[in-house]
Structure formats: structure tokens, C-alpha cells
Amino acid sequence: MHKIFRIDMTDLKATVETVPEAWAGLGGRALTSTIVAAEVPPTCHPLGPNNKLVFAPGLLSGTAASNAGRFSCGAKSPLTGGIKECSAGGSAGRIIARLGIKAIILEGQPKGEGWYGLIVRKDGVEIVPETETLGKGNFAVVEDLTARLGEDFGVITLGPAGEHLMAVSDISVKDPDGKLRSFGRGGLGAVMGSKRVKFIAIDPEGVANLAIADPAAFKVANKAFTKTLNDHPVSGQGLKKYGTAVLVNIINEAGGLPTKNFTSGQCDHHDQISGEQMYDNIVARGGEPTHGCSVGCQIQCSQVYNDKDGKFLTSGFEYETIWALGADGLIKDLDIIAEIDNVMDDIGVDSIEVPVMFAVAMEAGLLPWGDGKRMLEMLREDIAKGTSLGRLLGGGTAAVGRAFGLTRIPVVKNQAIPAYDPRAIKGIGVTYATTTMGADHTAGYAIATNILNVGGKVDPLSNDGQVDLSRNLQIATAAVDSTGLCLFIAFPALDIPECLASVVGMLNARYGLSLTGDDVVALGKQVLKTEHAFNLAAGLGDESDRLPEFFELEPIAPHQVKWDMDPKELATFWSF
Amino acid sequence: MSGQGTIDVVGFMDLASLFRARGWASPHRMDLDAEIDGDELLRRLDVPDAAVECLFVNHHAIMVAAARIRPGDRVAVVPPGVPGPHRFSLGIWKRPDAAGK
Numbered sequence: 001m002h003k004i005f006r007i008d009m010t011d012l013k014a015t016v017e018t019v020p021e022a023w024a025g026l027g028g029r030a031l032t033s034t035i036v037a038a039e040v041p042p043t044c045h046p047l048g049p050n051n052k053l054v055f056a057p058g059l060l061s062g063t064a065a066s067n068a069g070r071f072s073c074g075a076k077s078p079l080t081g082g083i084k085e086c087s088a089g090g091s092a093g094r095i096i097a098r099l100g101i102k103a104i105i106l107e108g109q110p111k112g113e114g115w116y117g118l119i120v121r122k123d124g125v126e127i128v129p130e131t132e133t134l135g136k137g138n139f140a141v142v143e144d145l146t147a148r149l150g151e152d153f154g155v156i157t158l159g160p161a162g163e164h165l166m167a168v169s170d171i172s173v174k175d176p177d178g179k180l181r182s183f184g185r186g187g188l189g190a191v192m193g194s195k196r197v198k199f200i201a202i203d204p205e206g207v208a209n210l211a212i213a214d215p216a217a218f219k220v221a222n223k224a225f226t227k228t229l230n231d232h233p234v235s236g237q238g239l240k241k242y243g244t245a246v247l248v249n250i251i252n253e254a255g256g257l258p259t260k261n262f263t264s265g266q267c268d269h270h271d272q273i274s275g276e277q278m279y280d281n282i283v284a285r286g287g288e289p290t291h292g293c294s295v296g297c298q299i300q301c302s303q304v305y306n307d308k309d310g311k312f313l314t315s316g317f318e319y320e321t322i323w324a325l326g327a328d329g330l331i332k333d334l335d336i337i338a339e340i341d342n343v344m345d346d347i348g349v350d351s352i353e354v355p356v357m358f359a360v361a362m363e364a365g366l367l368p369w370g371d372g373k374r375m376l377e378m379l380r381e382d383i384a385k386g387t388s389l390g391r392l393l394g395g396g397t398a399a400v401g402r403a404f405g406l407t408r409i410p411v412v413k414n415q416a417i418p419a420y421d422p423r424a425i426k427g428i429g430v431t432y433a434t435t436t437m438g439a440d441h442t443a444g445y446a447i448a449t450n451i452l453n454v455g456g457k458v459d460p461l462s463n464d465g466q467v468d469l470s471r472n473l474q475i476a477t478a479a480v481d482s483t484g485l486c487l488f489i490a491f492p493a494l495d496i497p498e499c500l501a502s503v504v505g506m507l508n509a510r511y512g513l514s515l516t517g518d519d520v521v522a523l524g525k526q527v528l529k530t531e532h533a534f535n536l537a538a539g540l541g542d543e544s545d546r547l548p549e550f551f552e553l554e555p556i557a558p559h560q561v562k563w564d565m566d567p568k569e570l571a572t573f574w575s576f
Numbered sequence: 577m578s579g580q581g582t583i584d585v586v587g588f589m590d591l592a593s594l595f596r597a598r599g600w601a602s603p604h605r606m607d608l609d610a611e612i613d614g615d616e617l618l619r620r621l622d623v624p625d626a627a628v629e630c631l632f633v634n635h636h637a638i639m640v641a642a643a644r645i646r647p648g649d650r651v652a653v654v655p656p657g658v659p660g661p662h663r664f665s666l667g668i669w670k671r672p673d674a675a676g677k
Contacts, residue, residue, distance in 0.1 A: 233629075238657020242589055246658065249588050253652045254666050255635045271602065276592045427665040460637075460666050469665070494664065558635050 002100055005125050007118060009195045010049060010108030014118075014125035019102050025511075028058035029085040029481035030527045031103055032074025036083055037530045039105075042537035046078035046187070047165055047194040049109035055096065055156070055200075056104075058484020062097025062210050063218070065506050066226040067486040069094050069294025077186035079167040079353070079396055080413040080438035082535040086183035087442075087481055089293030090173030092154030092200075096120070097484075098207035106195050115163075115196045119149075122206030130198045135160060137346035137384070138172040138180050145201055146178065154202030159348020162189030164386040166394030167414075168349045168357065169193065179315045181293050184350045185440060186415060187396075213512030221505030225489075228499040229298045234491035239301035240290050244319035246275030247419070248326070254460065255558045256424035258417075259327045260369065261359040262410045265424045265556040273326035273334055278305065278317065281334065286310045299488050305338050314342040320441065323419035324355030329362060329370065336372035343376060347384040349394075354379075356416035357397040364404035408550045413438035413540060423551055423561045425460045430470035430565065434545045434573040436531035444473035445480075445487045463565050467573050475576075479524035483507070525576060532574060542571055583608045584650045585617075591627065591653050603650065614643030617651065629656040630668045637667040 004017045026034055032054045044050035053075045060068040071093025077084035096104065099122050110116070117130040133141045141157045154174060161169035169189030172180040183189075212218045230236045238246060248270055251257045255265040271277060282289045288304035293316060302316045317338060325337045344351045358375055361367060367374045382390030392403060397416040401409030410417040415438025422429025431444035458469060480487055483503065492499040500517060508515055535544075551563035584603035587595045595604055606620070614631055618624070618640065631643045632652035645651055658668055 233656035234658065234663070238589065238655075241657075246589055249586075249592075249652075250654065250658055250666075253586075253588075253632045253635060253654075254637065256666075276589065425665050458665055458667055491663070 002102065004103045004105060005101055005120065006105045006107065007125055007127065008108045009106065009110050009116070009127075009197065012110065012116075012127050014127060016124055023102070026059075027061070027102070027482055028056055028070075028072040028484050029074070029087070029478060030523060031056040031482070032072045032085050033083055033527055033531050033534075035103060035105060036074050036076065037534045039107075040076050042076070042534050043539070044076060046076045046081070047190060049107075051076050051191055051194070053106040053188065053191045053195065054103055056102065057093045057097035058482060060506055060510060061093050061484030063212065063506070063510060064296070065222050065485070066229055066296055066298045067489060068484045069296050070484050070486055071096065072481065073171060073183040073188055075188055075191045076538070077188070077438070078165075078190045079185075079187040080415050080540070082413060082438065082538055082540045083436055083531045084186035084188060085437070085481065085531075086171075086185055086188060087487075088171075088173045088181045088183045089297070089486075090154070090175045090181040091294065092156050092173050092202050093484065094295055095154040095202045095204050095207060098210060099202070100208070104200070106192070106197065109194060110196050115198050117198055118200045119203060120200060121203045133198055134163065138348050139346050141199055142174050142178060142180070145199060149201055149203070152204045154204065156200040156202070157348075158189050158192050158198050159346060160384045160386070161347050161349045161394060162193040163198070164391065164394060165190040165193050166349070166383070166391065167396045167399070168353045168383075168394050170348055170350050172345065172348055175293055176295060177291075177315070180345045181316065182345065182351075185352065186438065187350075189348050210510075212510055214509040218506055218509035221502045221509055224498050225502035225506065226298055228492040228496045228502065229489065232492035232496060235299045235488055239299050239488060242275040242279050243289075243301050243303050243317065244275075245278050245317065245322050247319045248274040248322060249276065251323075251420060252327075254424060255556070256421045256460070257323065257327050258410070258419065258421045260330055261328060261363045261408055262417075262421065262550075263408070263554070263556070265421050266558060267327035267330075269332045270327065272332050273322055273337065275319070277334060278303075278322075281305065291315065297486070299486065301488065307335055307338075313338040314345070317341055318351070320419045321351040321355065324352055324359070325372070325375075328359040329355055329375070331370050331372040331375075333372060336376075340372060340376060340379065343379050347379060349379075349383065352418050353396050353416045354383075354393075356410060356418075357393060357400050360397050360401045360406060360409060361393065361404075363408065364400065364406060366400075366404070408554070409548060411439060412547060413544050415439045421556060422547055423556050423563050424559050426463055426563075426565065427458060427460065427466045427469050427473075429547055429551070429563055430466045430570065430573065431474060433547050433565075433570055434470065435474060436528065436535050442487060443477055444470050445477045445490055461559060461561055463569070466565070467569055471573055471576060474528060475521055475524035477524070478527035479520045482523060482527065545570060545573070581607060581609055581647055583645060583647065585621065585653065586651075587653045589655045589657060591623065591655055594623075608645065608647050611644055611646045614638070614640035614645065617643070617645050618653075621653070623653065627655055628653055629658065630654050
């Protein structure tokens with residue numbers, strides 16, 4: 001990958017640039033965060049002309065490596081006010097990589113009221129006025145572009161929420177089945193909307209196999225890597241069969257399933273919304289329990305979930321979304337949860353931020369607890385149409401909580417806290433507090449061999465060792481996010497030494513390098529420090545690395561524990 | 577809640593299907609008059625060791641061999657294959673060479 005496409009929406013001009021030497025060894029999150037840090041003034045308004053939206057395939061994207069179909073999107077976040085990187089599957093990242101494009105940078109802002117579509121081709125970008133898909137949902141945009149341009153085009157699209165510049169809006173990516181994958185968190189859809197770009201279509205004409213410095217070594221390393229994915233019980237069996245939703249019962253059992261706006265760690269109807277129940281429904285209704293989000297996925301943790309009549313309801317039905325709607329918002333009907341998931345995909349909103357926001361709205365009395373049908377109405381009639389109420393809801397969890405004078409507002413840096421209660425699982429609390437992304441469970445996901453030195457076993461209810469653990473997890477995650485590999489490689493990486501070794505082997509074979517595991521860890525550290533420096537300059541200092549006060553005041557059942565991490569200990573996170 | 581002389585047992589993932597196929601309710605109430613260890617529990621449940629990665633006893637994750645189950649306890653039986661960062665953070669995973677169980 002040797003070129004960068006820069007699209008200036010102020011002058012409506014696109015240019016092709018060579019890759020600066022300093023960026024040549026970067027990909028995915030490392031590249032988006034480096035570009036944002038280098039080119040975006042940290043104090044700029046996220047929806048103004050000085051913010052930039054950057055897409056970048058990972059270092060292994062576009063190769064034959066298993067599970068390397070993901071790519072990154074970065075900008076200054078309208079939700080958190082800090083730097084943001086999201087990862088998504090789908091088809092576009094692989095096509096971009098195989099066109100030799102290292103990054104796409106979207107900058108500036110058009111002067112008029114018109115909207116645009118971008119057609120990315122091998123040698124440049126065409127900027128075209130767009131009217132036909134305005135106001136349409138993501139599924140309709142994908143359908144329209146497929147008919148207009150062809151089935152093989154990659155599509156990156158914006159739903160109505162992004163057009164309304166809502167802080168809960170996301171960016172969607174067409175997957176191999178024509179369904180949607182998302183750059184979900186932090187309001188990146190609003191940044192794309194502020195550039196008045198409704199879609200980016202990627203023409204696959206001219207894709208080519210990427211140059212591999214040592215093809216034989218790459219093949220050997222990829223074979224070993226793939227074997228670890230298939231051999232491991234998590235990536236090879238558990239995720240394939242039950243998806244991530246299997247965590248509902250597990251986290252409930254651990255007392256860490258935030259319920260009714262984080263007032264309990266257990267949910268009475270957990271069995272009804274569990275991964276086991278989801279699997280039974282999928283099989284009984286002719287859905288697909290096993291499904292991949294991108295080409296080359298071995299883990300296949302996604303699924304197709306049908307209704308009782310066998311009609312498609314949703315795909316990519318994730319634990320965090322099911323938790324947020326089912327436990328945090330007390331919706332008991334898994335089919336309604338699936339319908340809401342699909343509507344959120346269609347209008348283009350973060351399926352964690354929005355349900356957590358709705359639970360706060362339920363506490364505020366804006367709708368009854370567990371009322372999924374009313375939630376569907378508000379999504380379709382208010383958020384999608386941008387009514388005054390919709391714009392309040394579209395501001396996210398923190399905005400709604402403040403508007404109604406609540407004190408129990410589960411956010412860090414204004415971003416909703418996901419599906420693991422930090423009082424019962426202390427380690428994730430450190431990650432929520434300190435990650436540069438705002439509360440984000442995926443920020444501390446990857447597990448590198450170096451964490452094997454962090455105790456033999458972690459007590460989730462104790463603070464001991466949690467800061468060190470979170471730091472190491474976040475460093476490893478930042479490195480994996482830069483490769484284009486799925487974070488779920490973390491599971492074999494924990495147990496099978498050949499897994500990470502083969503990832504390093506693939507990087508070396510791809511680029512003709514002699515990296516070691518230490519180099520990969522160094523990359524992760526560099527990414528975190530770059531992002532932290534941006535956030536500090538944006539005004540997000542140590543005082544923003546905190547959980548909301550209610551976690552210190554309110555114990556949760558069944559363990560009756562509070563958040564009691566010493567802020568001084570938390571502040572040691574950045575001592576590396 | 578289980579009481580004196582009994583424990584409550586739940587199974588997850590494939591073990592949920594297995595327990596259901598046996599006609600067991602969830603939770604399954606099982607007689608227990610005195611403390612037993614995790615290995616003995618699996619024997620009494622007729623569940624092979626390889627089908628279990630850890631137990632939750634009263635909502636605390638613990639390795640099978642280290643578990644002590646007493647009358648009145650709630651036990652969840654967790655197969656291998658649990659995803660999520662908290663496989664580590666919950667204590668389901670432990671370093672293979674770590675001392676103790």
C-alpha cells in the first residue's frame with residue numbers, strides 16, 4: 001500500500017499522495033490516530049472544518065491472513081471530545097487495501113447545503129452530488145448503490161442520524177452478504193455528516209494481490225495462525241456456536257451484568273435473553289448461528305437471527321447490544337431486542353450508546369422500563385426524523401442524563417459504559433476510566449504474552465494488580481487494532497504461544513522485517529501515548545480518567561461492592 | 577434458593593442443553609448433605625472433566641479442583657469456550673504455571 005487519498009470537501013478536490021516515510025510502518029489504529037494527532041487541532045470543534053475523518057486498513061488487511069478483514073476509522077469524537085478510533089468488518093477495508101490505498105483522509109467542509117457521494121477508484125476519487133439516498137436508512141443506501149454501481153462495490157454509508165449530526169451516530173460498512181457492520185462508537189457518523197458525505201463507494205476494479213516480501217514464510221505463519229484460531233475452544237467452538245451473547249449468563253453469574261440502569265449486577269430474566277436462548281431460536285427458525293463479518297473470518301461469531309416466521313430480523317447480534325436492551329433496559333423479548341438492533345443499524349446509531357441512553361431515559365420517566373415497542377417508535381419517529389426529542393436523545397447518554405437532572409449517568413468522557421459492571425469486575429473499571437476512547441470494553445481486549453507475568457489469577461473484586469493488567473491489555477489491544485486482525489484472536493493468543501508468534505511472523509513476511517514481540521508491544525505503547533497526548537491537548541486531562549461518582553456511592557448485588565479504586569493508583573496508569 | 581441438604585446447579589452453553597435434555601430444571605436442585613470438592617460434584621453430575629473450564633460457586637469463579645461446595649450453595653458449571661476480555665478478568669482463566677488452583 002503506497003498511496004494516500006486526500007479528499008478536500010471545502011474545494012471538492014481529491015488528491016493522491018505518496019505515503020510519508022514516518023507512516024509507512026503504520027496501519028489501522030496506529031495510522032488513523034497518528035494522522036489525527038498530526039493534522040487535527042486538538043481543540044477544534046469535532047463537527048467543524050478542521051476535524052478530519054480517516055480510514056485506514058490494518059497492516060495485514062487485504063492479505064490472505066485469517067481474520068484480517070477489519071479496518072479503522074478515526075477522528076476527533078463529537079461525543080467524547082477526544083481522539084477516536086473504531087474498527088469494523090465488512091468488505092470495504094479489504095478492497096481499499098488491495099487497491100494499494102494506505103489511508104483515505106476526508107477533510108474540510110462544503111460551503112453550500114448540498115450532499116455528496118464519493119466514488120473511490122484505483123487511481124483517484126470522484127466527488128459526486130448526491131440527492132437520491134438522502135434521508136434513507138443504511139439498508140436502502142446499500143441496496144441503491146448496489147443497483148447503481150454493482151454488487152461488488154464496497155460501501156461505507158451514513159444513516160439519518162449521521163445526517164442529523166447526532167453524537168450517537170455511527171458509520172456503516174456493507175458486509176459480504178449485503179448487511180451492515182459498523183464503526184460504532186463516539187459519533188463518527190456525525191463527523192462524516194459534517195463533511196456532507198452520505199456514502200463512500202469503493203470500486204473493486206483493479207484490486208490486486210498485495211506484495212508479500214517472503215510468500216513462503218507468510219504462508220507458513222498464516223497456516224500456524226489459522227490452526228490456533230481453529231484449535232482454541234473460544235475462537236474455534238464457543239464463539240462459532242453461541243456468539244458473544246453467551247456472556248449474558250456468564251456475566252450475570254459473576255454479578256457483573258449491569259441491570260436497570262446499573263442498579264443491580266444481576267437480571268432476573270437473564271435466561272430469556274441469553275446466548276443459549278438465541279442459539280435455540282436461530283436453529284428453530286432456520287437462521288444462521290455461524291456467520292462471518294468479513295472475508296477470511298475463521299471465527300464466524302456473527303449470526304443471522306430470524307423471527308418466528310423465519311424472516312430476517314437482524315445479524316451481528318452482539319452481547320453488548322442484547323445486554324443494554326435486555327438487562328439495562330429490562331426488555332424481556334429477544335425478538336423485540338433483535339428488531340431494535342436492526343433498526344439501530346438502519347438509522348445508523350451506536351447500538352451500545354443508544355440503549356444505555358434509553359435506560360437513562362427510562363429512569364427519567366421518558367418511557368416505561370422494558371417498553372421495547374415505545375423505544376422502536378422513538379427510534380423511527382424521533383431520532384431518524386430528527387425531531388426535537390430525537391435530537392435530545394441523539395445527544396447520547398450523558399446529554400439525556402443531564403437534561404433530566406439524573407445523577408446515575410453511566411459514562412466516561414461522555415461515552416456510555418458497556419456491559420460489564422466495574423464494581424464487580426474491577427479490571428474493566430480501570431480500562432473504562434483510562435482508555436483514550438471513553439468507556440470502551442474493547443480497549444482492553446487483547447492479551448499479550450507479557451501479561452502472563454501479571455499474577456496467576458485475577459480476583460475481579462479486588463483492586464490488586466488491576467492497573468498493571470489494564471495497561472498491558474490496552475497496549476496489546478492497540479497493537480492488534482493496528483494489524484487489521486479481529487480482536488478475538490486474543491483468546492488463542494492467551495493460551496497458545498504460536499498464535500502471537502505467527503502474527504509477528506506474518507508481519508515480518510509481509511514487509512520483510514525482523515520484528516519481535518517487543519516491537520509489537522512498543523507499537524501499542526506508541527499508539528496509546530499519541531492518543532493520550534492528543535486528549536491532554538484537547539482538554540481531557542487526568543480528571544477525565546474517572547468513573548462516575550455513583551459507582552463509589554451505590555453498592556450492587558449480589559456482591560454488594562462499590563468502586564473503590566484510589567485515584568492516585570489510577571493515575572499511575574500512564575507511567576510507562 | 578437452595579437450603580440445608582441441597583445445592584442449586586446451573587449449566588451454561590452445551591451443558592445447559594445437556595441438563596435440559598435430562599429433564600432438569602434451571603437451576604437444578606441436587607441433594608448434598610456435606611461438603612464436597614469440584615471433582616466430586618462433576619462426578620455426581622455425570623459431567624466429564626473436559627467439558628468444564630471452571631465453576632462459579634456463589635458467584636465467584638474458581639477452578640474445579642479448588643472448589644469446595646457446601647449445602648446451600650449455588651454452583652454454575654462453565655464449559656471451555658467463554659469469550660470476552662473477562663475470561664481473564666473474571667478469573668475463569670489462570671496462568672497454567674501459577675501456583676495453587
